[in-house]
Amino acid sequence: MKKMNFPRSDLLIPTVIQDAKTLEILMLGYMNRRSFNKTLKEGQVYFWSRSRRKIWKKGEISGNKLGVKAIFSDCDKDALLIKVKLIGKNVCHTGNKSCFYRKIL
Amino acid sequence: MKKMNFPRSDLLIPTVIQDAKTLEILMLGYMNRRSFNKTLKEGQVYFWSRSRRKIWKKGEISGNKLGVKAIFSDCDKDALLIKVKLIGKNVCHTGNKSCFYRKIL
Numbered sequence: 522m523k524k525m526n527f528p529r530s531d532l533l534i535p536t537v538i539q540d541a542k543t544l545e546i547l548m549l550g551y552m553n554r555r556s557f558n559k560t561l562k563e564g565q566v567y568f569w570s571r572s573r574r575k576i577w578k579k580g581e582i583s584g585n586k587l588g589v590k591a592i593f594s595d596c597d598k599d600a601l602l603i604k605v606k607l608i609g610k611n612v613c614h615t616g617n618k619s620c621f622y623r624k625i626l
Numbered sequence: 627m628k629k630m631n632f633p634r635s636d637l638l639i640p641t642v643i644q645d646a647k648t649l650e651i652l653m654l655g656y657m658n659r660r661s662f663n664k665t666l667k668e669g670q671v672y673f674w675s676r677s678r679r680k681i682w683k684k685g686e687i688s689g690n691k692l693g694v695k696a697i698f699s700d701c702d703k704d705a706l707l708i709k710v711k712l713i714g715k716n717v718c719h720t721g722n723k724s725c726f727y728r729k730i731l
Contacts, residue, residue, distance in 0.1 A: 525730075535640040535705075537642050537654060537685065543649075544649035545649070546642055546707050547646060548700065549640060549642060553633075554671070561731065567639055570706065589637070591731060592729070593726040593727070593728055593729055594726070595653065595725040595726050595728060596718050596719065596720050596723075596725045596728070600725075600726075601687060601730075602651050602726040613701050614701065616699050617701070619698050620700040620702075620705075621698040621699070621702045621705075623698055623699045623701070624697070624698055625697040625706075626666065626694065626696060626697040626701055
């Protein structure tokens with residue numbers, strides 16, 4: 522475990538996913554210690570699903586996987602930023618490239 | 627309240643702050659219903675401080691404020707992305723422009 526605040530293995534860290542090339546924000550997911558370790562090891566992004574309460578590899582079913590290009594933590598070590606290469610067409614289950622497609626203002 | 631999931635006024639929504647011009651990710655903070663309303667009304671970013679347990683206007687003391695350029699919610703309406711114009715020099719209390727200055731990989 523590289524310097525992240527996972528004092529408990531079930532603790533969740535919000536993780537921002539950014540397209541490494543276009544710098545577009547694609548989604549925000551949650552990592553626990555195990556999904557972080559798997560992401561580091563495999564070079565593709567794993568999250569913790571809060572609704573299904575299990576580890577999931579992004580794109581395992583949809584095919585839209587996230588290849589890790591760089592990982593940053595924030596000053597407090599309680600948030601992550603991962604720059605990715607999107608393998609596939611889009612990230613969001615709605616068919617949008619990014620999950621942040623709803624413009625409020 | 628514009629279409630966000632704040633079923634309780636104390637519920638917290640992770641909020642990604644992105645430089646509207648450079649697209650750099652500057653920080654991740656948390657909003658509750660009240661800080662979201664104040665942000666919408668005033669056009670500058672307010673967060674909920676989890677450690678101090680109160681609303682705070684980003685830059686109130688440091689002077690490094692965040693002017694709102696655009697706000698997006700994600701597909702599940704449980705995360706926010708705010709594109710900002712940084713008023714001041716940097717966002718992080720360490721003196722770095724972005725809080726995500728620690729490269730893990």
